[in-house]
Amino acid sequence: MFSRDTWKEIFETIQKNKLRTFLTGFTVALGIFIFVTLFGMGNGLNNTFMKFFGDDATNIFRIYPSTTTLPYAGYKAKRQIVFENDDLDDILNEFGPMVDYITPRIQRSSVVTYKDKSDNYGNIGVGPGMQFAEKTIMMKGRYINASDIRSKAKYAVIGRMVEKDIFKGDDALGKFIDISGSVFKVIGVFQDDGGDNEERNIFIPFTTRQLLEGDNDKIGQITLAFNEAIGYDGAMRFQRQLDEFIRNKKQVNPKDPRGIFIQNVADQLKQNQQFAGVLKIIISAIAFVVIISGIIGISNIMVFVVKERTKEIGIRKAMGATPKIIISTILLESIFITTLFGFIGMFLGIFVLNLIAGKTLEDNYFITNPTINSGTAVFVTILLIICGTMAAFIPARKAARIKPIVALRDE
Amino acid sequence: MIKIENLHKSYKMGNNSLHVLKGINFSVEEGELVAIMGSSGSGKSTLLNILGMLDLLDEGSYTLDNVPIDNLTETKAANYRNKFLGFVFQSFNLINYKNAMENVALPLYYQRVGRKERQEKALKYLDQVGLKEWATHLPSELSGGQKQRVAIARAMAAEPKVLLADEPTGALDSKTSYEVMDLIQKINDDGNTILIVTHEPDIAEMCKRVVHLKDGVIIEDKKVEQVRAAQYVQ
Numbered sequence: 001m002f003s004r005d006t007w008k009e010i011f012e013t014i015q016k017n018k019l020r021t022f023l024t025g026f027t028v029a030l031g032i033f034i035f036v037t038l039f040g041m042g043n044g045l046n047n048t049f050m051k052f053f054g055d056d057a058t059n060i061f062r063i064y065p066s067t068t069t070l071p072y073a074g075y076k077a078k079r080q081i082v083f084e085n086d087d088l089d090d091i092l093n094e095f096g097p098m099v100d101y102i103t104p105r106i107q108r109s110s111v112v113t114y115k116d117k118s119d120n121y122g123n124i125g126v127g128p129g130m131q132f133a134e135k136t137i138m139m140k141g142r143y144i145n146a147s148d149i150r151s152k153a154k155y156a157v158i159g160r161m162v163e164k165d166i167f168k169g170d171d172a173l174g175k176f177i178d179i180s181g182s183v184f185k186v187i188g189v190f191q192d193d194g195g196d197n198e199e200r201n202i203f204i205p206f207t208t209r210q211l212l213e214g215d216n217d218k219i220g221q222i223t224l225a226f227n228e229a230i231g232y233d234g235a236m237r238f239q240r241q242l243d244e245f246i247r248n249k250k251q252v253n254p255k256d257p258r259g260i261f262i263q264n265v266a267d268q269l270k271q272n273q274q275f276a277g278v279l280k281i282i283i284s285a286i287a288f289v290v291i292i293s294g295i296i297g298i299s300n301i302m303v304f305v306v307k308e309r310t311k312e313i314g315i316r317k318a319m320g321a322t323p324k325i326i327i328s329t330i331l332l333e334s335i336f337i338t339t340l341f342g343f344i345g346m347f348l349g350i351f352v353l354n355l356i357a358g359k360t361l362e363d364n365y366f367i368t369n370p371t372i373n374s375g376t377a378v379f380v381t382i383l384l385i386i387c388g389t390m391a392a393f394i395p396a397r398k399a400a401r402i403k404p405i406v407a408l409r410d411e
Numbered sequence: 412m413i414k415i416e417n418l419h420k421s422y423k424m425g426n427n428s429l430h431v432l433k434g435i436n437f438s439v440e441e442g443e444l445v446a447i448m449g450s451s452g453s454g455k456s457t458l459l460n461i462l463g464m465l466d467l468l469d470e471g472s473y474t475l476d477n478v479p480i481d482n483l484t485e486t487k488a489a490n491y492r493n494k495f496l497g498f499v500f501q502s503f504n505l506i507n508y509k510n511a512m513e514n515v516a517l518p519l520y521y522q523r524v525g526r527k528e529r530q531e532k533a534l535k536y537l538d539q540v541g542l543k544e545w546a547t548h549l550p551s552e553l554s555g556g557q558k559q560r561v562a563i564a565r566a567m568a569a570e571p572k573v574l575l576a577d578e579p580t581g582a583l584d585s586k587t588s589y590e591v592m593d594l595i596q597k598i599n600d601d602g603n604t605i606l607i608v609t610h611e612p613d614i615a616e617m618c619k620r621v622v623h624l625k626d627g628v629i630i631e632d633k634k635v636e637q638v639r640a641a642q643y644v645q
Contacts, residue, residue, distance in 0.1 A: 400485070
């Protein structure tokens with residue numbers, strides 16, 4: 001079956017029927033090509049989702065105050081809710097075991113000066129916990145600690161881009177910078193996977209920020225990390241209890257859509273993961289359908305090929321070809337063509353994925369690093385070859401059963 | 412060489428059954444050149460197809476070179492055809508994407524003859540039919556007579572016991588027909604057994620024996636004085 005002569009005969013047949021070979025091969029190559037590129041793009045979309053949510057911790061509630069819209073307990077509507085330091089303590093007292101850490105966040109923007117360089121940067125008053133909530137990575141020095149909070153120290157942790165911009169390559173650690181007229185000592189430099197903008201921030205102790213603003217005890221928003229052991233359902237329950245507790249304390253109507261808002265990152269992440277998952281399923285389904293139509297395409301072409309070759313097969317049978325030889329010749333031909341063009345399509349798809357991958361695709365189409373696992377690509381290609389062979393078997397068997405007398409009948 | 416006894420064959424057409432061959436008794440000795448004649452519908456092509464194992468018989472027996480031809484499976488028939496028989500068809504039936512030499516070599520391929528030997532033999536038989544120079548030409552580049560000569564070379568290449576020709580001159584003009592008949596006569600002179608189905612009396616006269624078929628039975632079986640085709644060919 002695999003003698004050199006058989007292959008020579010097959011190569012000759014393929015070479016001398018270029019159009020037919022091309023049509024069959026094209027269907028296969030196109031099917032695999034579309035599968036590989038689609039699947040790769042699906043992976044790329046998934047990667048983007050992962051990237052969006054991968055740079056912050058996920059066991060996080062962000063509690064935002066805003067103006068009320070409903071009157072409640074003697075208060076009129078349109079009252080601005082403000083968090084204060086004792087809110088942190090009250091939450092801790094009430095929900096202590098469920099809280100991993102809690103930190104305020106007071107977001108400002110300040111002009112920062114070092115020597116003759118000066119620029120505007122985000123300036124955020126935080127507690128020590130924010131390092132974990134933002135997954136801030138310390139390049140050098142340290143983050144703000146509890147002692148800094150107590151002593152209201154004028155310490156600053158600056159982003160990598162801030163150091164790059166205003167220190168021009170100098171080591172910022174231990175240097176003094178001017179933030180909106182106050183002198184701060186740089187105690188750390190951080191980086192963040194969230195990108196350059198995240199690295200153009202400066203963190204200072206929230207108590208220091210309060211001191212600068214007239215020694216008040218107002219805090220902007222509260223970031224709370226719950227103990228991951230409580231699980232997803234526990235987190236949802238905790239969110240409701242927390243909402244109720246704060247509304248009660250701040251005298252906000254329980255039915256008010258505004259006043260207090262708790263953003264649950266875990267819930268968001270789960271929804272987005274579900275969305276990405278569904279998207280991937282859809283893309284996989286499309287890719288699967290493409291493969292199916294590829295298989296149908298092959299079988300159609302094989303039916304056509306056998307039909308076209310009826311007379312030739314009749315001649316060959318009259319010359320003494322056995323049904324086994326006829327079937328194996330047609331099958332080997334089909335396997336050879338599908339294998340060759342299948343892998344051409346696969347490599348072309350991988351090549352195109354590599355070609356289109358990059359910043360433009362990432363920014364405009366949310367596709368990051370579109371790749372297909374080479375195992376998957378090879379598996380699908382081999383699957384198509386096997387299915388194509390099975391699809392070719394039926395017309396091949398039919399061809400082998402052609403009676404030479406029927407095939408050779410003159411019109 | 413060929414022995415047929417009480418051969419019956421009918422075709423089913425819906426509910427009707429068409430009885431084509433109604434008890435044929437017929438034998439051919441080695442080295443004979445037999446013409447099977449008859450009008451269309453007489454059953455002459457059916458007889459040839461059964462002799463060629465392209466079709467199965469319903470009843471009776473068929474012996475070829477002392478081998479009983481029965482219980483034919485596709486594979487068995489293919490092997491017998493390959494070993495015993497060479498075919499020449501009215502419409503030549505060359506494979507259009509193979510050149511003359513490759514066409515002639517095809518039966519040898521199915522005999523598992525090595526590639527080199529195949530080519531040598533194919534060239535030898537092409538030379539015999541006077542087409543050695545045309546070995547690398549495709550069928551589309553050959554005239555009708557040339558195509559039929561390639562087909563005859565192909566049939567002979569397998570060195571069969573019997574050469575079966577179904578209207579070999581049916582698609583050719585008379586001049587070319589005589590050329591082909593001249594070739595067939597020469598092959599017969601070398602001792603090959605040949606059966607020709609034809610409805611042309613002048614072709615039949617060039618054989619050594621004429622069998623007349625009518626409505627599925629042999630009505631006449633006679634030896635004739637062979638007319639040599641060479642006299643019509645310059």
